[in-house]
Amino acid sequence: MIEIRHLKLIHTVAKVGTLKKAAEKLFLTQSALSHQLKELESRLDTKIFHRINNQLMFTDAGRELLNASEDILVRLEKAQDNIREINQDRMKNYIHGYSHEETTRLNDQAGTIAELLHWDSFWEKGSLILEAGCGVGAQTKIISKNNPDSSFISVDISSISLEQAKKIIHETDVKNVEFVLADILDLPFDDGYFDHIFVCFVLEHLSEPAKALKELKRVLKPKGSLMVIEGDHGSTYFYPDSVSAQNAVQAQVLLQQQKGGNANIGRELYPLLYAHGFENIVVSPRQVYVDDSKPDLVEGFIKNTFTAMIKGVSEEALINKIISKVDMDRGIDDLFKTAKGGGTFCYTFFKAIAVKADILNKDD
Ligand SMILES: C[S@@+](CC[C@H](N)C(=O)[O-])C[C@H]1O[C@@H](n2cnc3c(N)ncnc32)[C@H](O)[C@@H]1O
Structure with missing residues (x-):
């Protein structure tokens, strides 16, 4: 009869004083929250609040529920901490890990190819945008700065990454981003909560990208857009070969395949979005081509993004007996050779933009 969401409603109203503020805090629309309140009052056949001079005051029944909610929500919080530990376990499958070097690499990557990937990452003023899998905020700082009149909620499953993301955003003086610890597969947001969604270099790491897309679609408004950027390592070629x-x-x-991911997912973005009922899907390949005439890309892309990434996973590839140490070291040396005089390097990212249908499919 009484559900956890009802207890959260009561607890939050007690904390912030109004339904409007409680709705914001719970990532619900005010009408969704009012609906929940009416539903609860009708199930209990009693009033939870009196409205006195526009103030919400608890009735006796409401106070009773408030006391119960405090006990129950504390216990739930504890359970959530335990679940976080379980998630840490799940994150063991994330091949890049959360080292200092990986933070630097993600920032180098985002900065070096910002123009190529984000010349068209703009949303209409006043949009509420979910950034799913924001990591250390490397893309967040670019898209939030380019869209100062929109608001972002950036989520990641790693609390360590979120702390770093908060620090980066704080340093850049950006005010339109809120960070939330959350799993893409089970987002703490109401249906249709976001105007648009942005995802970058995340689906490739998930063993269930289809499940993630379904969940992202759930929290997206009808006619809202989903923007996804992924790499495709099969698109890598270079000279000297x-x-x-x-x-x-x-x-x-x-x-990545052994861990359930797909490093060649870029080419599959169109079929994935199509299979999930997205409409107006437009995929654009974004090729990085590097030679000596582009010293910034030689440094920022060949060395600090791509080869640093292969170096970063080498230890785990050895542990999993995928390649021998001699071959891996030789391969990394040869990748660095493409950054020396006369070398070239090509890699293609894929950027997809699609729209959630206005009328829901039977599976939604
Ligand atoms: C390669 S990083 C990309 C980060 C950021 N989008 C960027 O481009 O710099 C992938 C991120 O996805 C996050 N991630 C992986 N699985 C996730 C899940 N189920 N829910 C939320 N975040 C997840 C990881 O913690 C990591 O921070």
Whole structure:
């Protein structure tokens, strides 16, 4: 009869004083919250609040529920802490990990190819945008700055990454981002809560990208857009060519596959979005081409983004016996050779933009 969401409603109203503020805090629309309140009052056949001079005052029945909610929500909080630990376990499958080097790499990656990926990452003024899998905020700082009149809620499953993201955003003086610890597969937001969604380099790591898309679609408004950017390691080629370097790249593809991910997901964005009933899907390949004439990309992309990524997963690839140490080291050396005079390097990212249908499909 009484559900957890009702207890959260009561607890939050007691804390913030009004339904409007409580709705914001709970990531619900005010009408959804009012609906929940009416539903609760009708189930209990009693009033929870009196309205006195526009103030909400608890009735006796409401106070009784408030006391119960405090006990129950504390216990739930504890359970959530335990679940977080379970999530830490799930994060063991995330091949890049959460090291200092990976934070630097994510920031180098985002900065180096910001123009290529984000020249069209704009949303209409006043939009509420979910950034799913924000990591250390490397993309957050770019898209939030480029869209100062929109608000972002950026979520990640890693509390360590979120702390770093908060620090980065604080340093850049951006005020339109809120960070929330959450799993893409089970988001704490109401249906249709967001105007738009942005996802970058995340689906490739999930063993259930389809489940993630379903959940993202749930929290997206009808006619809202989903923007997804993913890489595709099969699109990597370079000069001088080297079988060892190709093997090192393939080692990461196989490692990611063993952990349930897909390093070649870029080419699958269209079919994935199509299969999930998104409409107006437009996929644009974004190729990075590097030679000596682009020293910033030689440094920022070949060395600090791509080769740093292969180096970053090498230890795990060795532990999992995907490649020998000799081959991996040789492959990494050869990747670095493409950054020396006369070398070239090509890699293609895929950016998809699609719209949630106005009329829901039978599976939604
Ligand atoms: C390669 S990083 C990309 C981060 C950021 N989007 C960027 O481009 O810099 C992938 C991020 O996805 C997050 N992630 C993986 N699985 C997740 C899940 N189920 N829910 C939320 N975040 C997840 C990881 O914690 C990590 O921070």
